[in-house]
Amino acid sequence: MSERIGITVTVNGTRYEREVEPRLLLVQLIREELRLTGTHIGCDTSYCGACTILLDGEPVKSCTMLAVQADGGEVLTVEGLEKDGKLHPLQEAFSEHHGLQCGYCTPGMLMSAYYLLEQNPDPSNAEIRKGIQGNLCRCTGYKNIFAAISDAAAKMQTGS
Amino acid sequence: MYPAPFDYHRANSVDEAIGMLSDIGEGARVMAGGQSLLPVLKMRFDELTDIVDIGRIPDLNQIEENGNGVSIGALTTHSCIAASALAGSVPILLDCASGIADVQVRSRGTIGGSVASGDPSCDWPALLHTLDAEIQCQGPNGTRTLDINGFVEDLYQTALQPSEIITGIRFKRPGAGSGGAYCAFKRCAPAYPTTSVGVQLTITDGQVESARVALGSSGLTPIRAQQAEAELEGQSLGAGQIGRAADAAVAASDPVDDQRGSADFKRQLIAHLTKRAIGIAERRASGEQVVNSHEYY
Numbered sequence: 390m391s392e393r394i395g396i397t398v399t400v401n402g403t404r405y406e407r408e409v410e411p412r413l414l415l416v417q418l419i420r421e422e423l424r425l426t427g428t429h430i431g432c433d434t435s436y437c438g439a440c441t442i443l444l445d446g447e448p449v450k451s452c453t454m455l456a457v458q459a460d461g462g463e464v465l466t467v468e469g470l471e472k473d474g475k476l477h478p479l480q481e482a483f484s485e486h487h488g489l490q491c492g493y494c495t496p497g498m499l500m501s502a503y504y505l506l507e508q509n510p511d512p513s514n515a516e517i518r519k520g521i522q523g524n525l526c527r528c529t530g531y532k533n534i535f536a537a538i539s540d541a542a543a544k545m546q547t548g549s
Numbered sequence: 550m551y552p553a554p555f556d557y558h559r560a561n562s563v564d565e566a567i568g569m570l571s572d573i574g575e576g577a578r579v580m581a582g583g584q585s586l587l588p589v590l591k592m593r594f595d596e597l598t599d600i601v602d603i604g605r606i607p608d609l610n611q612i613e614e615n616g617n618g619v620s621i622g623a624l625t626t627h628s629c630i631a632a633s634a635l636a637g638s639v640p641i642l643l644d645c646a647s648g649i650a651d652v653q654v655r656s657r658g659t660i661g662g663s664v665a666s667g668d669p670s671c672d673w674p675a676l677l678h679t680l681d682a683e684i685q686c687q688g689p690n691g692t693r694t695l696d697i698n699g700f701v702e703d704l705y706q707t708a709l710q711p712s713e714i715i716t717g718i719r720f721k722r723p724g725a726g727s728g729g730a731y732c733a734f735k736r737c738a739p740a741y742p743t744t745s746v747g748v749q750l751t752i753t754d755g756q757v758e759s760a761r762v763a764l765g766s767s768g769l770t771p772i773r774a775q776q777a778e779a780e781l782e783g784q785s786l787g788a789g790q791i792g793r794a795a796d797a798a799v800a801a802s803d804p805v806d807d808q809r810g811s812a813d814f815k816r817q818l819i820a821h822l823t824k825r826a827i828g829i830a831e832r833r834a835s836g837e838q839v840v841n842s843h844e845y846y
Binding site: 412414450455457504 | 551552553554555556557559583584587588590591600602604628650651652653654656657737738739740
């Protein structure tokens with residue numbers, strides 16, 4: 390048994406201190422220790438992007454990081470998108486445009502889309518495709534996901 | 550999937566990392582961004598006892614330019630390189646940095662990790678052959694600078710000595726009349742390339758003065774296709790020369806059948822990517838702006 394390491398991670402604004410095994414993956418810390426199960430484990434091989442979260446503002450695959458690597462960091466998960474009981478415009482748009490079927494990829498899609506719109510508030514269709522290139526969806530064929538992100542971008546720009 | 554248990558050490562300086570690696574011995578592995586190491590740990594393909602995390606060592610993530618000399622710190626991420634002024638003016642760097650895997654992997658993966666992994670599918674080792682890059686290393690016996698040629702000695706094996714780490718990558722900024730391109734084809738964004746080809750050409754008065762052609766994901770190591778370079782040097786570029794260079798690149802490759810494609814498919818792809826990379830490199834050498842990056846279905 391390896392020595393546990395003390396870490397501090399702020400997730401969606403809440404500070405957590407934990408003693409963790411070095412081999413604990415960041416996604417396991419988020420889901421199993423902090424019980425934030427919105428972040429999904431999909432392929433577990435760094436392909437599918439279902440586990441995407443933002444770490445210090447940058448998107449990462451939380452199944453391909455150790456929890457100890459996030460020590461001192463700020464994490465944003467899908468649970469952190471909602472503000473004051475109101476869904477984020479991206480979440481509204483995914484619902485409105487039916488940007489999901491089974492919903493498994495959705496938390497990761499939302500986090501990648503969130504990062505994309507932060508970097509580029511008015512992305513072209515090609516830029517949207519590139520922005521979610523690390524997130525696989527096996528249901529929708531992506532069409533409604535593109536439409537949802539595009540619509541959310543437009544609504545966020547006009548503030549409606 | 551859980552990695553097997555290991556002990557974790559976070560190094561705050563290069564000296565401290567080397568000390569930790571020396572103390573632990575052969576069970577130690579270096580982790581930078583972890584994008585190559587984590588999948589290996591989860592599959593339990595490597596028996597290690599300890600991880601030395603160098604990811605937070607300060608000052609190893611800087612891009613510096615001194616005259617025409619360029620130095621990229623080992624911990625510089627693919628996304629930082631893609632966003633840099635350097636990549637804006639040396640387009641072959643942008644081709645590579647903006648196309649590796651996907652947004653998420655690019656925000657963690659580092660150029661030093663890509664080179665140190667010794668994985669022939671990693672993009673940077675192949676690309677760095679086209680820039681005659683040098684690898685700066687530091688170990689218990691001090692610092693040394695190694696040529697990228699021969700740095701990856703065999704599959705997952707590099708010229709790094711025990712307890713030695715890569716601290717940076719150096720090369721000369723390509724001059725006027727020089728243009729390069731890195732063309733990679735992959736099955737989907739997060740996948741490693743099926744094959745890739747990097748080309749750098751310096752063209753004076755319509756003649757190729759110097760050429761570099763390097764292949765990734767085309768054998769057990771990155772491959773410099775010197776016969777392909779010879780077919781181009783001293784020539785003015787036409788379909789004949791480009792075709793002969795593509796044939797020579799294929800002859801230098803050693804692909805195998807795997808889940809990314811058959812060896813024969815990969816040979817056809819290498820020929821195609823070589824021709825395309827030469828074409829883009831030629832246009833860029835003449836000052837034209839050409840957008841290019843990894844392609845996938």
